[in-house]
Amino acid sequence: MLEQRILEDLFRRNYSEMNHLAMVLLGDDKEAEDVVQDIFLRVADSDIPPKNDTYLLSAVRNACLNRIRQMKLHDKVKGLMPIEDEVDLQPIDKQFEWLDDIAAYVDGQMDEPHRSIFHLRFDEDLTVSEIARRLGLNPNTSYKYLMQSIQKIKHHLEKH
Amino acid sequence: METTKEREQNQTNLSSVERKEVRHSQMTNENIRELLEMLDNPDAYTDQEIQDIINRDEDTCDTYSLMVEAKRSSRHRQNRKSVDVDAAWQRFNQKRQSKQHGFDWMKIAVFFIGALLVSGITFAAIHIIRQYQRTGVPQNDITENVTQTTTTIPVDTLTKDTVTVQPVIYDNIPLEKMLPEIAVHYNVKVVFVNNESRQLRFRFVWNPQQGIDQVISDLNQFERLTITRKDNQITVE
Numbered sequence: 001m002l003e004q005r006i007l008e009d010l011f012r013r014n015y016s017e018m019n020h021l022a023m024v025l026l027g028d029d030k031e032a033e034d035v036v037q038d039i040f041l042r043v044a045d046s047d048i049p050p051k052n053d054t055y056l057l058s059a060v061r062n063a064c065l066n067r068i069r070q071m072k073l074h075d076k077v078k079g080l081m082p083i084e085d086e087v088d089l090q091p092i093d094k095q096f097e098w099l100d101d102i103a104a105y106v107d108g109q110m111d112e113p114h115r116s117i118f119h120l121r122f123d124e125d126l127t128v129s130e131i132a133r134r135l136g137l138n139p140n141t142s143y144k145y146l147m148q149s150i151q152k153i154k155h156h157l158e159k160h
Numbered sequence: 161m162e163t164t165k166e167r168e169q170n171q172t173n174l175s176s177v178e179r180k181e182v183r184h185s186q187m188t189n190e191n192i193r194e195l196l197e198m199l200d201n202p203d204a205y206t207d208q209e210i211q212d213i214i215n216r217d218e219d220t221c222d223t224y225s226l227m228v229e230a231k232r233s234s235r236h237r238q239n240r241k242s243v244d245v246d247a248a249w250q251r252f253n254q255k256r257q258s259k260q261h262g263f264d265w266m267k268i269a270v271f272f273i274g275a276l277l278v279s280g281i282t283f284a285a286i287h288i289i290r291q292y293q294r295t296g297v298p299q300n301d302i303t304e305n306v307t308q309t310t311t312t313i314p315v316d317t318l319t320k321d322t323v324t325v326q327p328v329i330y331d332n333i334p335l336e337k338m339l340p341e342i343a344v345h346y347n348v349k350v351v352f353v354n355n356e357s358r359q360l361r362f363r364f365v366w367n368p369q370q371g372i373d374q375v376i377s378d379l380n381q382f383e384r385l386t387i388t389r390k391d392n393q394i395t396v397e
Contacts, residue, residue, distance in 0.1 A: 008249065011245075015245050016242070016245060020243075024235045037255050040252055074203065074210070080227055083224075100233075102230060103233050119234075128196060128200055143193055143197075146196060147189065150226055
């Protein structure tokens with residue numbers, strides 16, 4: 001069993017980042033904390049500490065992907081989770097850079113009303129009809145703008 | 161503004177390749193529109209319909225993947241708040257303690273169940289022998305009858321009632337020892353792709369009543385472990 005002092009040090013040093021990654025992947029505070037706690041329970045039971053902190057983040061990602069794999073299809077699409085196993089996973093720091101890049105593009109380079117539509121769809125989980133009502137647009141126009149927003153991100157990411 | 165006549169004229173002027181491209185683009189837009197509509201109300205669709213819509217073509221599939229990334233990006237941006245690590249550490253310790261207590265109780269329960277089972281079997285054996293003695297059957301007949309009684313109980317039933325039904329707890333046992341034992345029960349072969357995974361140690365509770373796929377799924381919860389099954393072979397990566 002791992003020494004309490006070493007365990008606490010590991011926990012305090014890594015908890016925030018591990019919890020954040022789990023939250024990004026699962027979208028649920030409680031589940032995210034559960035995943036991280038389970039990992040530390042296993043670390044506590046083992047005799048040797050993990051090789052490095054990156055190992056802990058990889059453990060979080062694997063545990064989250066396992067949970068997603070076990071979700072029902074309807075729950076996956078409601079939470080915009082991957083429906084197939086993700087292959088060719090990037091290193092976690094690269095994945096965060098990629099997510100930062102999308103956020104920076106949306107806020108820095110995307111025009112209105114695409115930017116507002118993007119935020120309402122992905123930040124507030126509104127449906128297209130709700131977005132249309134909120135912005136006083138025709139639902140068909142809102143669909144068109146949402147499609148264009150996604151296409152714009154696609155083209156931006158292809159360029160980089 | 162382009163009139164209908166002009167549009168028709170333009171379309172007739174397009175080459176067959178260009179017409180194909182236009183048609184493809186229209187179809188893609190329709191498929192993506194269908195995807196967005198489905199995502200607004202997934203409950204109105206069956207699992208099969210959802211799979212079909214997302215995998216309709218490469219563009220639609222890519223669009224869904226991009227939406228997954230866009231959602232992650234949104235959560236990444238929105239959740240940059242600082243976390244109260246002190247409170248998290250306390251919650252973790254509470255969970256750890258409750259798990260430890262639960263485990264202690266489980267050990268005690270397993271011990272008592274075991275003791276009850278052994279004393280039950282002993283009592284039944286004594287009871288059977290006494291009954292035979294009371295009916296005055298000669299000694300050699302008793303032996304024969306007792307033997308018959310035990311052999312008439314199917315071996316499977318005996319195994320299930322006494323050993324197999326009980327979960328088996330592997331605590332800190334190397335995978336190379338644990339997995340072959342489990343595999344024998346399901347009549348499957350174990351192949352280790354690398355030596356590192358052989359030495360992995362876990363605390364794992366195996367319920368032999370569960371199917372092999374459920375057991376593999378439970379084992380795959382351990383983040384350092386990936387186990388797959390094909391027919392009668394389990395591969396550990």
